[in-house]
Amino acid sequence: MKGLAELLAEHPFFQGLKPEHLEYIATCSTNVVFKPGEYLAREGEEADRFYVIRHGTVALELFVPHRGPLVIQTVREGDVLGWSWLFEPHRWAFDARAVTLVRALAFDGACLRRKCDQDPELGYELMKRFARVIAERLKATRIQLMDVYGNAGGR
Amino acid sequence: MQPETLNHLAAGPGRTFRPLWARVLRVRRETHDTWTLTLDTGGPFAFAPGQFNMLYVPGVGEVPISISGDPTSPGPLVHTLRAVGAVTRALCSLKPGDLVGVRGPFGTPWPVDRAEGLDVVIVAGGIGLAPLRPALYYLLRRREWYGKIVLLYGARSPRDLLYRRELERWRGRFDLVVEVTVDHADPSWRGHVGVVTRLIPEVSFDPWNTLALVCGPEIMMRFTAQALLDRKVPPENLYLSLERNMQCGVGLCGHCQLGPFFVCKDGPVFAYPRVAPFLGKREV
Amino acid sequence: MNAYWLSRDRLDALLEALKRRGYRVIGPVMREGLPTLAPLERARDLPWGVEARAAPGRYEVREDAPKARAFDFVLTPQGWKRLLFPPERLLFRVRRTDLGYEVTTPDPEAEPPLALFGVRPCELRAIQIHDRVLSQGPFADEAYTARRRAAFIVVVQCTRSLETCFCASVGTGPEAREGFDLALTEVTDGFVVVSGSFKGADLLQEMDLPEATEAQQREAREAVARAARSQRRRLDPQGLRDLLYGNLESPLWQEIGERCIGCGNCTMVCPTCFCTTVEDGSDLSGREAWRIQRWDSCFSVEYAYIHGGSIRRSVASRYRQWLTHKLAGWQDQFGTLGCVGCGRCIVWCPVGIDLTEEVARFREQHAAVAAQEEQP
Numbered sequence: 040m041k042g043l044a045e046l047l048a049e050h051p052f053f054q055g056l057k058p059e060h061l062e063y064i065a066t067c068s069t070n071v072v073f074k075p076g077e078y079l080a081r082e083g084e085e086a087d088r089f090y091v092i093r094h095g096t097v098a099l100e101l102f103v104p105h106r107g108p109l110v111i112q113t114v115r116e117g118d119v120l121g122w123s124w125l126f127e128p129h130r131w132a133f134d135a136r137a138v139t140l141v142r143a144l145a146f147d148g149a150c151l152r153r154k155c156d157q158d159p160e161l162g163y164e165l166m167k168r169f170a171r172v173i174a175e176r177l178k179a180t181r182i183q184l185m186d187v188y189g190n191a192g193g194r
Numbered sequence: 195m196q197p198e199t200l201n202h203l204a205a206g207p208g209r210t211f212r213p214l215w216a217r218v219l220r221v222r223r224e225t226h227d228t229w230t231l232t233l234d235t236g237g238p239f240a241f242a243p244g245q246f247n248m249l250y251v252p253g254v255g256e257v258p259i260s261i262s263g264d265p266t267s268p269g270p271l272v273h274t275l276r277a278v279g280a281v282t283r284a285l286c287s288l289k290p291g292d293l294v295g296v297r298g299p300f301g302t303p304w305p306v307d308r309a310e311g312l313d314v315v316i317v318a319g320g321i322g323l324a325p326l327r328p329a330l331y332y333l334l335r336r337r338e339w340y341g342k343i344v345l346l347y348g349a350r351s352p353r354d355l356l357y358r359r360e361l362e363r364w365r366g367r368f369d370l371v372v373e374v375t376v377d378h379a380d381p382s383w384r385g386h387v388g389v390v391t392r393l394i395p396e397v398s399f400d401p402w403n404t405l406a407l408v409c410g411p412e413i414m415m416r417f418t419a420q421a422l423l424d425r426k427v428p429p430e431n432l433y434l435s436l437e438r439n440m441q442c443g444v445g446l447c448g449h450c451q452l453g454p455f456f457v458c459k460d461g462p463v464f465a466y467p468r469v470a471p472f473l474g475k476r477e478v
Numbered sequence: 479m480n481a482y483w484l485s486r487d488r489l490d491a492l493l494e495a496l497k498r499r500g501y502r503v504i505g506p507v508m509r510e511g512l513p514t515l516a517p518l519e520r521a522r523d524l525p526w527g528v529e530a531r532a533a534p535g536r537y538e539v540r541e542d543a544p545k546a547r548a549f550d551f552v553l554t555p556q557g558w559k560r561l562l563f564p565p566e567r568l569l570f571r572v573r574r575t576d577l578g579y580e581v582t583t584p585d586p587e588a589e590p591p592l593a594l595f596g597v598r599p600c601e602l603r604a605i606q607i608h609d610r611v612l613s614q615g616p617f618a619d620e621a622y623t624a625r626r627r628a629a630f631i632v633v634v635q636c637t638r639s640l641e642t643c644f645c646a647s648v649g650t651g652p653e654a655r656e657g658f659d660l661a662l663t664e665v666t667d668g669f670v671v672v673s674g675s676f677k678g679a680d681l682l683q684e685m686d687l688p689e690a691t692e693a694q695q696r697e698a699r700e701a702v703a704r705a706a707r708s709q710r711r712r713l714d715p716q717g718l719r720d721l722l723y724g725n726l727e728s729p730l731w732q733e734i735g736e737r738c739i740g741c742g743n744c745t746m747v748c749p750t751c752f753c754t755t756v757e758d759g760s761d762l763s764g765r766e767a768w769r770i771q772r773w774d775s776c777f778s779v780e781y782a783y784i785h786g787g788s789i790r791r792s793v794a795s796r797y798r799q800w801l802t803h804k805l806a807g808w809q810d811q812f813g814t815l816g817c818v819g820c821g822r823c824i825v826w827c828p829v830g831i832d833l834t835e836e837v838a839r840f841r842e843q844h845a846a847v848a849a850q851e852e853q854p
Contacts, residue, residue, distance in 0.1 A: 098379075098387065110379035112388040117396055138384055182389045183377045187411040188320035188350040210617050211569045211769070215579055252572040252579060253760030253767035278785050293578050439783050441756060444617035448753030448774070449781060451803060453723070454810030459616065475726050477795030 043068065047144075050091060052119050052168055060161045067150040073137035079120065080135040086123030087148045092116055095141035100134040112179070113138065122169050124148030210444060213250045213295025218288045219270055224356050228321065229286040230262070230274045235296060238268035242303030243328030244435060244463045248443045249273065250295030251288075255281040258440040258458070260325035261299060266335040271296070274324040274356060300443045302463045304329040304407050305433060313341040313399040315427070317418050319348050319390055319410020323356050325435055325462075326409050330364075337369055342399050344371040348390025348414070351378045373397060390414065394421040401426040409435040416473060419466055432466040453478060481695050482687035485668040486546075489521035492632075495681055496593040501630050504561055505595035506554055512539060513551040515558060518595055524548040532640040532821065534830030549596065549664050552640045553820060557601050557749040558594055562625050563608060569756065569769040586621040591628035597658070599651035600643075600818040602633050604749030606657050610812045611752050630677060633658040637665070637701035642821030644711035644834055650818040652705040663698035670698040711824075713834045714841075715815055722806040725840055726798065734836060735794025737829050742775035744823035744831075745800065750808075750816045753781070776800050801833060 043065040047053045053061060071090075073079055079090060079097055090097075096115045100108040111133065114120050120143075123131050129148065155162030216233035224230055233239075243265050250256040257279075263272030277286040288294060306329055314333055318326045333343055345364065349355050355374065365372040373393045375386035386393070390410070404427050408418050415434050422432055438450035438457040445459035453472040455461060461469075472478045484492065496503050505518030506525055513525045527545040530552055531538045543550055570583045597605070609626060612619040636645075636652035645651030654661055659678035662669040670690045673679040690698075745751040755774035760767035774781060776799045782789040790796050808816030817833070824832045 096386070107381055110383065110387045113375075113386045115386070115396070179389050179392050182391065182414070182417055185413065186350065186377065187414045188348075188354065188377070210620055211771070212581055212583055252574075253758055253764065255758045256756070256769075295579075437784055438789070439781070442754075445615055446612065446617060446619055446752070447755065448776070449755070451799070451807065453802075454807045456811070471723070472726075477790045477792060478726060478799075 043144075047091075051117070052091060052172075056161075056164055060158075060164065063154055063161070064146065064151065067147045067154070068144045069147075071143050071145045073141040073143070075137055075139055077137050077141075078134060079137060079141065079143070080131040080133070082131055082134050084131050086121060086129045086131045088145045089119065089121035089124050089148065090135075090143040090145055092118050092120060093142045093144060095137060095139040095143075097141055098136045098138050100136055102134065108134065108136075112176070112183075119169075119172050122173060124152070125166070125169060210446070211297075211442070213248070213256075213297050215293045216271060216296045218290050218292045218294060220290060221286075221288060224274060225354050227278070228274060228276045228354075228356060230272060231285065231288065231294070232263075233271040233273070233294060233296070235271050239263075239271040239299075240268045241265055241299040241328075243306055243332050244304035244325055245299035245301045246325070246440075246443070246462065247271070247273065247296050247298030247300070248440075249275075249281075249285055250297070251281060251284040252295065254284045256295070256297075256441075257281045257285070258300075258443055259285075260435075260462075262324040262327045264331040265328045266332055274321070274327075276321050297443060300458060302459075302461055304435075304463055305405070305465075306332050308431075309333060309405045310339045311341070311403070312431070313344070313404040315344045315346065315394075315397075315399055315404055315406045315422070317346045317348075317390060317394070317406065317408045317410070317422075319414040319418075320350065320354065321356070322408075322410035322414075322435070323347055326407060327357065329407055334370070341403065342371065343369065344397055344399055345373070346390055346393045346397065347372070347374045348393075348410070349374075349376050351376050352380055352383045352385075371397060389417070391417045391421045394418070394425060402428065404431060406432045407435075408433065412437065412473070419470075419473075429466050429470070433463055434466060434469065435462045436464060436469065437462070480672070481690040481698075482671045482682055483668060483690040483694060484662065484671045484685075484687055486521070488685070488687070489524075489669075491685060492681075493518065493521060493595070495685055496595070496630060496632075499630075499681070500590060501593035502590045503593045503595050504558075506549075506551065508541075511541075513554045515554055515556065515561065521548075524596075525551050530640060532642040532825045534642070534824050534832050535827055536830075537825050546666070547664060549634045549636075550638050552636060552638055552643070553598060553601075553822065555822075555826070556747065557820070557822065558597060558605065559608070559749050559751075561592060561594065562605065562629065563612070563619075563622055563752070565773045567621065567771055569771050572767045574765045584621070586624040587628075589625065591630065592625065593630040593632065595632045596634045597631055598636055598820075599633060599654035600645040600820045601749055602631065602654045602657050603650040603818045604820070605631070607750045607812065607814055607816065607818070608752060610814070611750075631658045631660075633661040633674075634669075635661060635663040635698070635702050636705045637663065637698075639705045639709050640821060640825075642711065642824045642832075643709050643819065644713050644821060645819035646706040646709045647712040648715055648815060648817060648819040653702045663702065665694060665697045665701060668694075670694055711821065711832075711834045713817065713819060713837060718815070718837070719806040719809045721837075721840055721844055722802045725844060726802070728840065728843060730836070730839060730843060731794045731798045734797050734831065735792055738793050738797045738831060739829060740777045740793040740796060741828060742777035743826045743828065745775040745777060746773065747822040747826045748804075749818060749820060749822070750804070751775070755780075776803070801836070804833075805837070 044061040098110045099112045103109050216235040220232040222230045241261050246258050246260040248256050249259050259273045259275045262274045277283045379387045406422050440450040440458040441447045443458050445456040450457040503518045506513045507516050507523045526548050527543045528551045529540045529543040570581050573580045613623040633654045658674040673682050753774045754771045757770045777796050804816040
């Protein structure tokens, strides 16, 4: 069976990280499973971790009074979920609900933050990777906002 | 009336601008604003996937509508259209037995001949699935000639999805990957939420050996093209179907120009490198 | 090619010969103080002694020139386009019957054939360009094709240029060498005539004209050469296509867009502009409907309408569409410039925009940018 560090090395998010960094990150992670309907994160609660989704689909939701939960985006196999652990005040900005059975790796944020503070090189590498995820998610959100399939009249 | 006599009044001068007549066989509501018309043109209607017809309602007007039936078994003519203006509303409110004017088929087809030996990635946005459906029919009919076939389909919301039952059938096939995403979900939706471009990095295909067919709103096609190029799909294997103001369908009225092209006769399907210099430019 | 001599007093015989062959003869006559293309009955209706002067945004007529010359007006305000390609026409009529819809289409073969008398060389080239656009593609405009095939064209070579003419620089004039049935050159006392088709040769034979003398032919050649030399405006076709495609996002478009009022006059007077739109109508009972085709202009906002709105909302983008289509896109689409150098768009522009000047500015700007890029 492959070690956790090897598994991580194959994931696009961690590609190119030094082996010692991968070893260390692996020690901060645990395998987790969520049943459909269970929450990986709740809005406002302490964001002490992030996830690498290995199987299944997770809905990012905001609960809107009178309208119920509104799904903003879904993330799935291969995606990274959660960056609130990186920044003060470390609180989740949305709910993350397992739509299907979800298997994921959960990374301990406090553990990683400590390590990043000690080892700025690892900190920078991780920050670059998260910045990229955030930028991509933002770009997708912008397109979504344009409502491109909308209907503005025609012939 | 016998199908053979349907167009017996149509011979004579002025063929370029004059429609032939087709009789409405079925009208099927696809979504809250989209209908599929099945038309009898008096015989099998031969066309290539990606081509369009001009549909005419006397006194109301004429609009270009892509053909969405099965090109491999020519039968009645099938069009899926959204009721967004006077002409399309008139077309969508036709009843079985009514007559509709047809000129066509016009335009360049999807290059399905080039797909042999390749993976095929089809990316559709909104009503853009309608002109791509004939390509998918064609590919599925000759399934063994191709590698992976992937259909990525994005729509505004679950209630805007076209061909839902067919999508479910396609999803059930082992030789076809179908991913559907919506921009705005409702509580009943259990699929993906997010723009269709986000599906591209995640789905498995061999970019170097992939033919990509894309149709949707122009802005969606721009981002989709970028996402496919980012995955190293060769630009010359990337095809887009463009929309412009096509009034005559035959390159005579001038309205549908994009740079040196008449979209109606040089397109609507273009290889990406031909139109790329004009796509990013504003108001071209 | 044999040149013949048509003295002024035999012009009527030429018109008669055309009419005998069944042609409806159209030519320049004076209407409301302007040389205008209309049915031409007699040679004396031609604009004898009329000279036109043109400048950006200006067209003036003087009627006090020597009465011996009929074609010194050079260009009528409106060209021949409307005769072969009318500004408005019925495409078809639909009548609901018990069997379905019955469609009737006007038959252009039923119209009398036209003889176009006094077509200038640049205008002939414009007609030849229309042939490519409307008759020689995968789909043809049958009405235009029928009308054009039946027409008889009498060119009058230019022995005078307007200030706005630049045909010499784009190679369309002041002399036409092919594509006409007859070509006349106006000299002292009459016209040197050559035929350019069997139809034309046949008609000349019937008229039994004397051959033109060497002196008459020389005078004709020199007059045409003088007209060419007198042109000051130029449009250099060299590299024009790449110049315009390469500058789609130049700030110059914006600058032109601030002067252009988007009126579309240039497209209406342009002899090659061919864009059309359609209008649908029906009677109140709904039993009868029709489609009418009308000239359209890329300067109208609805021109580039797709669902959601117009693609070209700014005037600058519409001017860019017009000019790049005319000078660049046309070359890709039809293998020729869409401009014949008649200068009508300059004359009839209310704000005097001159495409030859605008193109020159693009060249200058391009050269300046290129020079800058070469510096280390």
